[in-house]
Amino acid sequence: MNSTDPIVIVGAGLAGATAARTLRAEGYAGPLLLLGDEPAQPYWRPPLSKGLMAGHAEPEHIAVAPPSSWADSDIDLRTGITVRELDPAARTLTLDEGSRVRYDQLLLATGGRARRLAGLEGARTLRTLPEALALRAELAAKPALLVIGAGLIGLEMAATARSLGCEVIVVEAAGVPLGRVAPPWLGGHFAALHRRNGVHLELGVQLTGLVETANGVVATAADGRTWSADIAVAALGMVPETGLAERAGLIVDRGIVVDTHCRTTAPGVFAAGDVTSQLHPLSGGRYRIEHYANAMEQAVAAARNMLGHNTSYAPVPSAASEQYGTRLELCGWPEAADIYGDRGWSVRGEPESLDFSALFWKDDRLVAAACVGRGAEFEQLHRIIRDHPYTDVDRLTDPDVDLASIVA
Numbered sequence: 546m547n548s549t550d551p552i553v554i555v556g557a558g559l560a561g562a563t564a565a566r567t568l569r570a571e572g573y574a575g576p577l578l579l580l581g582d583e584p585a586q587p588y589w590r591p592p593l594s595k596g597l598m599a600g601h602a603e604p605e606h607i608a609v610a611p612p613s614s615w616a617d618s619d620i621d622l623r624t625g626i627t628v629r630e631l632d633p634a635a636r637t638l639t640l641d642e643g644s645r646v647r648y649d650q651l652l653l654a655t656g657g658r659a660r661r662l663a664g665l666e667g668a669r670t671l672r673t674l675p676e677a678l679a680l681r682a683e684l685a686a687k688p689a690l691l692v693i694g695a696g697l698i699g700l701e702m703a704a705t706a707r708s709l710g711c712e713v714i715v716v717e718a719a720g721v722p723l724g725r726v727a728p729p730w731l732g733g734h735f736a737a738l739h740r741r742n743g744v745h746l747e748l749g750v751q752l753t754g755l756v757e758t759a760n761g762v763v764a765t766a767a768d769g770r771t772w773s774a775d776i777a778v779a780a781l782g783m784v785p786e787t788g789l790a791e792r793a794g795l796i797v798d799r800g801i802v803v804d805t806h807c808r809t810t811a812p813g814v815f816a817a818g819d820v821t822s823q824l825h826p827l828s829g830g831r832y833r834i835e836h837y838a839n840a841m842e843q844a845v846a847a848a849r850n851m852l853g854h855n856t857s858y859a860p861v862p863s864a865a866s867e868q869y870g871t872r873l874e875l876c877g878w879p880e881a882a883d884i885y886g887d888r889g890w891s892v893r894g895e896p897e898s899l900d901f902s903a904l905f906w907k908d909d910r911l912v913a914a915a916c917v918g919r920g921a922e923f924e925q926l927h928r929i930i931r932d933h934p935y936t937d938v939d940r941l942t943d944p945d946v947d948l949a950s951i952v953a
């Protein structure tokens with residue numbers, strides 16, 4: 546690359562930070578600008594609902610890199626700056642104070658924001674470090690906490706709040722928790738886990754309103770039932786931050802559309818992380834992967850491709866969660882499997898004692914796995930889905946078969 550214009554990265558989250566570091570690690574010595582609208586330097590979000598919320602970790606423990614490393618690597622990190630407009634034809638960005646920045650190549654790593662629902666605006670959300678610190682400060686008084694949504698983050702918040710001695714109510718619209726990532730029977734085990742730990746879990750409840758009162762909050766359901774608590778927090782997933790790309794005319798379909806080389810539909814503009822819409826390898830449709838491993842790995846691929854490499858990115862997605870010391874790990878594409886009836890899944894181990902791996906099938910192909918308390922097996926199943934997905938179901942579910950032998 547001969548241009549004197551910088552490579553610019555918009556969004557200083559995990560994907561943006563990883564891309565910047567990768568560009569330097571891969572030998573790019575030109576100007577490099579990393580722009581983020583949050584006041585903090587890049588940090589890890591996963592601890593926000595776990596260690597940081599529980600008080601076991603402080604902001605400095607969750608930094609993506611030591612504060613001095615950005616300048617040491619000659620990465621021009623500018624925080625507290627919002628990029629307002631992108632002009633792909635002129636290769637310029639407009640920043641919030643009106644100044645323009647030219648770029649040679651651009652990476653959009655704008656992630657997402659917490660989803661809010663009409664009527665529930667009074668609930669706190671948890672996406673950013675300031676929100677997490679504010680919630681942590683409130684939890685110190687052991688309030689009764691209402692968690693709206695029983696996905697991974699809602700359940701993690703519930704478990705953390707219980708560990709702090711709070712009374713916790715979780716209200717979920719679906720009939721089981723974790724409905725977006727796991728089949729009902731697996732969600733049922735996590736419902737039981739939370740109830741055993743003292744969570745008041747209400748399933749199949751559509752909340753329509755939340756009002757603040759002198760004593761806290763009162764949530765109302767569509768059927769008229771109400772729940773009171775001191776504070777409420779909504780865990781309703783995230784909305785991808787696609788506005789900049791949309792206004793610039795890039796194709797957006799549930800996220801910024803990228804190809805397998807992380808290229809958007811505008812020349813010289815790449816994207817990575819939660820904000821991207823990737824091709825689903827099994828359905829042929831598009832989907833977003835909202836997990837940190839994707840944010841990092843896609844950012845590495847994007848950075849390499851910006852430097853002219855030919856790095857194809859086609860991940861087997863994976864994610865993990867920890868609740869009451871029970872570790873749940875997921876990989877693959879459970880939504881592609883026939884897992885919502887009696888067919889399409891098989892088990893190694895003991896679901897009742899939360900020590901098992903669930904294997905999800907589409908016809909003869911292993912397409913996803915969920916492991917509880919089986920870290921080594923999880924790594925092997927992740928590799929089997931990637932490299933040996935047509936392994937015989939009897940072999941994979943035979944407890945006497947060491948999965949390492951298949952991977953080897």
Ligand SMILES: Cc1cc2nc3c(=O)[nH]c(=O)nc-3n(C[C@H](O)[C@H](O)[C@H](O)COP(=O)(O)OP(=O)(O)OC[C@H]3O[C@@H](n4cnc5c(N)ncnc54)[C@H](O)[C@@H]3O)c2cc1C
Nearest residue numbers: 556558559560582590591628655656657818819835836837
């Ligand atoms: C509470 C919580 C717990 C989680 N736990 C897990 C977990 O256990 N396991 C897991 O795999 N994943 C977890 N995740 C998800 C994981 O954190 C995300 O997948 C990851 O942070 C995505 O990184 P990203 O860089 O793509 O996006 P983000 O982290 O959203 O970063 C994007 C950044 O871009 C900034 N930005 C947006 N627009 C602009 C603009 N116009 N100008 C300047 N800056 C802009 C945003 O403010 C943000 O700082 C969790 C997320 C949360 C919120």
